[in-house]
Amino acid sequence: MVYDNISIKINISKRAKVLRLKMVFPLKLVITIPYYLKSSYDANNIIKKYATWINKTAEKQIVKAKELLPHNYLNWSSSEKEEYIKELKIKAKGVLSNDTEYLANKYGFSYKRLAIKHNKSNWGSCSRKNNINLNINLVRLPKELRYYVILHELSHLKYFNHGLEFHKLLNSLCLAELGIEEKILEKAIKNYPII
């Protein structure tokens, strides 16, 4: 038996050559079955066969969720999740506008427009037109990591790439403002899920 709060997605893939199981945080089991093997595999049997691995991986994610997601998040209904996103949006508009303005003024950057969005794929981005986008999820992070992302996007106003000069600038800003190296912050933020 596997935990019932794991959601399961079956993927029949023409590119996959072997059966693959992946647990996407939080608790989404993705089973990829190669197209040519689809008739010989049954999802229920796969789950039974790999139950030990699935449960062990799920347990680790539950521990991580307790640490990094709102209290009891895994048991929230979809309307509770929507409500939470609404609250995050309101909070993010205030906090992220203030933070960005503060850091831009302090370090001499000027951007055109700041957009605060709910997206699932990145913490922030900067366009060639000098517009900055920030993810509402940033307000769930410790201040150091929030600042790190904003400093990253501000640095793109000077260097529109991830080259040596860009990292030199970003690292100096991280040290000046937070006293922490960019590399450490970059690693730390990888622990945090975007919801």
Ligand SMILES: [Zn+2]
């Ligand atoms: Zn970047």
